[in-house]
Amino acid sequence: MTKKMNVLVIGSGAREHALAWALSRSAVVETVHAAPGNPGMKDVAVIHPVQDTDLRSLLPIINRENIRMAVIGPEAPLTAGLADDLRAAGILAFGPGREGALLEGSKSHAKKFMDRHGIPTARWDLCTTAEEARSALDSRHAPFVVKADGLAAGKGVVVTQSREEALDAARGMLERGRHGEAGKKIVIEDGLAGDELTILALTDGTTYRLLSPSQDHKRAFDGDKGPNTGGMGAYSPVPWLGSELLEKICSRVLSPTVEGLKKDGIPYCGVIYAGLMIDGKGEPSVIEYNVRFGDPEAQVVLPVLEGDFAELLLACCESRLSEIKWKDPSRWAVDVVIASGGYPGHFEKGKKIEGLEKASELEDFVIFHGGTERSDDGCLVTSGGRVLSAVGLGNSLTDALKKAYEGVSLISFDGMHFRRDIGRKALL
């Protein structure tokens, strides 16, 4: 039996709330700490509202609270090398170091990696001038896909039917400084068609284990209409994903990714997030890698996980994931994201949130906070675009869906909006 440990979750969104929640249910965790955390986490974690998430800001907390393992939620501290810094300071860190995080931090790096290791992905060109972008677009047909090479808070990808719009997006990045440094180089690639799927794998750099497959809903409005968002909801597992396709995803994507990292000499402890497109013939291609849990995918994948989450992460940190027994999930989860009016465009903050207490009494329902804060008079108010993740659980997708929307119906704030069709595609 592992000695009980204190753990630290780094980040402040609904994904990090879900991480803290899952860790708090572990038999090997004494106390969960979160930095900077959010007000919704207070039932599962001790909150440390730090300004920055670099080693200097975190070390006092780590020392004072005797933290054994840190779990890094967002991509920015990972690409900044926080996991390397923590490990150098003798703390177990779940998350890849700077080099591994480049799979998300640079699209061209990820593309070269996939080409080098024979992992299927859209044909691509690297462009640094508008002239190169024009010629890359001329050699393709719609839909046109333009991507800032670096991190752009999920806003660096443009997919459009219009060549003019694609060229304008490319010029915006290359010539007008849109996305700053991140847009100084861009990737132009072939448009892929099919169904999108998220596969999250935990790895210690040698073996990997798949978490329950999930599907995000990127567009703001029902029927996949409207602008792209950070994700308006998700469900897990995915009923149309059979064992044959899953095996193909492992043999063509996940195994060569883990082996490729090894061949390249890059140690990797953390999540490999494969954003996949499955074409009409059932062939997978990688749209993108992320080096962390997805948001909102974590909010559905963690509640259906069988087994002890902290034990799993610890096994990754200690390079002994192969010892861990694995069970497929038996339950379903649906996350409906409740967003501020106007999101992903301009939205107002400070709207008073009602009904959370009532909702928390529901069985098989859990709320993760993404954009909330306490106002001066102690009320819980909105402070971000994606305010809450309302997660329903059940023994079928239908039950989980009903539960999620039952919970949503109890919650209200001025201007709130959410999609009413999360998971509906999967029922057809």
Ligand code: AMP
């Ligand atoms: P990302 O911000 O990298 O997650 O990309 C945002 C979204 O753009 C993806 O979830 C896809 O829906 C879409 N996308 C990215 N690359 C392609 C592609 N090559 N073909 C079609 N859609 C794409």
Ligand code: GLY
């Ligand atoms: N759900 C998409 C992401 O986490 O990047």
